[in-house]
Amino acid sequence: MxxxxxxxxxxxxxxxxxxxxxxxxxxxxxxSTAVVEQVWSEFAHRYGLDIDEILRTSHGVQAGDTVRRFAPADADVAALTAELGDMERSRTDGxxxxxxxxxxxxxxxxxxxxxxxxxxxxxxxxxxxxxxxxxxxxxxxxxxxxxxxxxxxxxxxxxxxxxxxxxxxxxxxxxxxxxxxxxxxxxxxxxxxxxxxxxxxxxxxxxxxxxxxxxxxxxxxxxxxxxxxx
CATH class of the missing domain: 3.40.50.1000 (HAD superfamily/HAD-like)
Incomplete structure (x- = not known):
């Protein structure tokens, strides 16, 4: 063989x-770079986070793991992950x-x-x-x-x-x-x-x-x- x-x-x-x-x-x-960067930029802006650091580490990783890593301690990780998922699913331009x-x-x-x-x-x-x-x-x-x-x-x-x-x-x-x-x-x-x-x-x-x-x-x-x- x-x-x-x-x-x-x-x-x-x-x-x-x-x-x-x-x-x-x-x-x-x-x-899908355009959509991914757009969604994570909105997330970063909302919480005053470093978008470059998020993009550097989030690519190829499940969204929930990234939210858990960067969201404020009192954030609802599941709800935030679901919201980001809805945003990504609704955007296909580019x-x-x-x-x-x-x-x-x-x-x-x-x-x-x-x-x-x-x-x-x-x-x-x-x-x-x-x-x-x-x-x-x-x-x-x-x-x-x-x-x-x-x-x-x-x-x-x-x-x-x-x-x-x-x-x-x-x-x-x-x-x-x-x-x-x-x-x-x-x-x-x-x-x-x-x-x-x-x-x-x-x-x-x-x-x-x-x-x-x-x-x-x-x-x-x-x-x-x-x-x-x-």
Missing amino acids: SHPAEHAASAQQTVLTVRAVLFDMDGTLVD VIALPGAEAVLQALPDEATALVTSADSILAGIRMRAARLSMPSTTVFSEAVTRGKPHPEGYLTAAALLGVEPADVVVFEDAPAGIAAARAAGMRTVVVGDAGGDLEEGMWRIQDYTSVTVTAVKDDDGGHLITLTL
Whole structure:
């Protein structure tokens, strides 16, 4: 049986062979920066908080965890989180797909693909539809985990749902919290954009998906061998 691996196709290209591909949503498949910054700016202004610090640490993290970290001690965290969620769900202006994202999603076998996001199912559905992206059949939303990113629970859950080992998975992520979650899960990681910090062994970087190519074949055991060229 073939074993997933990676090698350099050229000085510029990397080839990854895996059995499943997991995606974060915001900043990875969907550019929702405008909405996210608008909502958190309103939150920061209301309580006299440092918006730069909130944005620096909130990306890729469940909203409730950020509210709990920054809200005044006497604040109703659950109510504030619900209010921010309503604000995010009602705003889709400027929500677009990253270049090439839909083509990559369409090229991947659905039964070997999952979305793992800190958003809840309602917000994820709204944003994926606004960006005109296909929602994978396998999803892990915020309500499905007890510990959000940077904890690896979400990514390990997705791998288990797809019936693959963490070492046979590649994760596409953009935020430090999500990258930490993928790395803690023992998964190779492709960092999308420039916000993820320095690359370590088992990590690669792309700006978007326009240069990513996908081929997938059925393996002897009925699963998939997926080759990604970055």
